[in-house]
Amino acid sequence: MKTICLILALIGSTLHAANAALDLSKQKLGKAPKGFTAKVAGEGKAGKAVVREGQIPAIIGGDKIKGRLLEVTGGGKNANHYTLIMLDALAPNDFSGSVRFRIIGGNIMPVAGIAFRAQDEKNYYLLAIKPADTRLYWSVFEKGEAVKGRRDNAILPAPGGWHDLKFSAKGNALKWSLNGRNQFITYDPEKVPDFRKGKIALWVRADTRAEFAHFELLNPAEILAKRHAEVLRRVARTDPRVLSLQLVARTAPVKALKIIGSLNAAEVGQPAHADCAKVMDQNKNFHGRKKDVAVVTLPLRDKNGKIIGAVRMRLRSPVGTEKRRDITRATVLTKQIQRSFPDSKSLFQ
Template identity: 25%
Template sequence: MIRLALAFLITAAWPLGPAAEELKFDFSQTKVGKRPDKFSATFLGKDDLSSPAKWQVTETRTPSSLAKENSGNNNLANSQALSQSSSSSFRKGAAICLYEGEEYGDFTFSTRLRIDSGAFKQMAGIVFRAKDAKNFFALTIDTIDNKLTLTKVVDEKQTSSWNTIGDLTIPKNEWHTLRVVCKADRFECYHNGIPINTFSDRGRQAGKVGFITFLDTTASFAHPKVIHKRKIILAQQLIESIKTQWERIEDVQIFARANPDAPLKVVGSMDSAKLGQTASKVTEGVLETTQFGYAKEKKTVTVTAPVRDRNGEPVAAVKVKMRRFRGQTQKASIARTMPVVKHIESRMRDAKDLFN
């Protein structure tokens, strides 16, 4: 089990702006010798099947999570880290460990990193903007060649690479800090708190984060964290605007499919506990038949209406619960719902927009 510590940062010290969330990966909650929950292990290339790469939590001495990024091996204490602990000279490629819990758009990802061994290669680092283990960016340190490298991999192939040139000393068996700050199509890379370079790439602008080691390298990673602004999709943005524009509305839910084969689910709601819930048969029927659903209670009415895309096709549904007037008819209730429907339709071209 891995514990994810979540905090809200109200400071502008990080370039992501106010109210960013900090996600810390606490490996002390995972049993030594096990891989943490929500982390996958993959090999890009050809692993040594007799001695495959092994990602596991280990006991070691690490810097404090509060230590400066350039603290190195000063003031170490017993702790737990995530390590790729298997070394093989017959291995060709890279061992990758990805956090599968979430994808990030604008974010800062940092970790402490120590190269532990490697007869032929001593190279490891962080992975970011990863679609999977075949498509990603990697920022790495090399303690043999004393350089930092940024690599882009697309469909298992390295498409671009940049590395430092000059007199750098990057010792093995010493803790380093790697940090990448991604915002839209730009990202800044840091080593031990020192900016290395700023890059731009208009490709994939969201993805997973993780760790990587090359060939026979073994390495350890401690105190990784992600600071990010949680993305608010259009469906939820629409909910917020509906709340402010229509005071007599008590509840609104927007339903849509992530893809044509996916179930119809709540993608926007005034009640966050309902997000992700599967639609009822009544709501499914509204979308299939384009007929309105209607339910009357003592003080409220609920209308479920189809939502159409720019081509006039029903692609989503909205359920609106509102306080009713004395003598309000079903026809009048539907008429009161239509401005909400039109408001949603005016902001979307198709159902996919609701998820962006």
């Protein structure tokens, strides 16, 4: 148990360091970002990265949002020169990431993307786009050369040139989505250099100039919490009376109940309210009231009716509202949540 706790602590500390570097609001404008190191593979010196402000188009709609970004400029004019702006912190072995980026310059071969599970500047996996050919490449670099890979010859348009890349790695299964188009690969460790851990880097080729924004990196626990939050937000939007919504379960049979999902991210991982245990153990609904707010806790059931967790919510409810009406409203919301979790396994995947 001590070993497991130590591993979790190390994952948390490295990810905290990575997220601190990715939070550009705390970086100095016009300066090289802290928490990153410029690396180079090939002839010449490494390029550079500078924190800037710019207008970034929203993914949905045509509005532009002012925000901070990293402008990366390649350091060489040779097509086999690669600049990597590498996060100093080690990424989780399994992770989910996302980034918005666009190419704004370059004369030799404008190509940009994300390197991940990087052992160093010469050994890594790469997702990169070459806008001139409307192609996306997944490549495996070993000793500074691309030795394996595949390409997508029909990438979707990017509004304002800003590409939206989501990517994840779990074992030897890699997934990515570029501008809404999903791709995946499960590589054979016997035939492909098998990198199961490493660092993340912003990557450009030759003298390419590119802007990167909204860079996010999540470990498995954070991926799960984000998925739970998405389900809860979707359900909460169906009823304006919802003030708070928590998803509660045991992470192991003998463990205490924890909040595994919430509209308030700060609550995730905290001990659940005592009513949640009563709901699960006694198979009962619990109702309370604080002035014009009803607090309702209901069991969460799998597709076969077995209790696998609990849902606790606060609802706007004028004084005098019947308890039965509050529970009926809460039941409707809980059934919507249950559709996303057909069994206990689905709560943790």
